[in-house]
Amino acid sequence: MDSAEAPHIIFQREGWFHVPRLLDRAKIGALLAATTELERVAAHFERDTLVRRVFFQVQSASGKKGEPAIFPGALRKITSPSSGQPAFDRLRRDPKVLAAVESCGLVAPHCLIDQVNLKLPRVSTGFPYHQDENFLFGDALRRVQQFGGVNLVIALDPADAENGGFEVLGRTHHGALLDTSYDTSTMNAGLFDESRRVLTPLSPGDALLFHPRLAHGSGPNRSERPRRLITLWFGGGALRE
Numbered sequence: 001m002d003s004a005e006a007p008h009i010i011f012q013r014e015g016w017f018h019v020p021r022l023l024d025r026a027k028i029g030a031l032l033a034a035t036t037e038l039e040r041v042a043a044h045f046e047r048d049t050l051v052r053r054v055f056f057q058v059q060s061a062s063g064k065k066g067e068p069a070i071f072p073g074a075l076r077k078i079t080s081p082s083s084g085q086p087a088f089d090r091l092r093r094d095p096k097v098l099a100a101v102e103s104c105g106l107v108a109p110h111c112l113i114d115q116v117n118l119k120l121p122r123v124s125t126g127f128p129y130h131q132d133e134n135f136l137f138g139d140a141l142r143r144v145q146q147f148g149g150v151n152l153v154i155a156l157d158p159a160d161a162e163n164g165g166f167e168v169l170g171r172t173h174h175g176a177l178l179d180t181s182y183d184t185s186t187m188n189a190g191l192f193d194e195s196r197r198v199l200t201p202l203s204p205g206d207a208l209l210f211h212p213r214l215a216h217g218s219g220p221n222r223s224e225r226p227r228r229l230i231t232l233w234f235g236g237g238a239l240r241e
């Protein structure tokens, strides 16, 4: 990709954009401490559990929601960590994050969803290729349909091919919204055009921004290292709060 091009031009064409070092060490340190605290809260959970608007999804053998944890405290995803941890709440309005999202063409960004995805060493399953737009409902969906959207991931740990790094299928956002399942055994292989598949290794604080319709996913963690990744979804415009 020609790095002289403006981010929004690359984003429009490819459906994604890489921003190294979006967050500095201090912010990543605070977010890691907040994540560790949430993991501590969940240390004995054997099932998906809601605690004061923070939803803890456990890592099941299949990777599907609603199934028992492979061991107590094994987590796959924390939804709305901002409801329990101020560092995550601040992140929703972080000037660097907002500027990155705006550089991809979104006007007046509003954070719709915040999550942490955890991949435990050796045992965590992948995320089959899918389009996040399929998981938007109500006001969030209307906002994205009317004003557009930008999603992003921010690495908390180094992420690469061995520990289930984040993969995008470039340019698939130009196609239709497809009906996908969450079958981790197939990874939805062959459903989307994989000819522009890219796995960008990320260091803590690096971000990758992507279109809500862009197909993306990641493999299992085959390494001895954890892989924790923040995901934020933004919609543009100014609908009622």
Ligand SMILES: O=C(O)CCC(=O)C(=O)O
Binding pocket: 117, 127, 132, 164, 165, 166, 167, 216, 217, 218, 229, 231
């Ligand atoms: O954590 C990952 O690697 C993928 C995350 C993702 O695509 C999702 O949460 O929808």
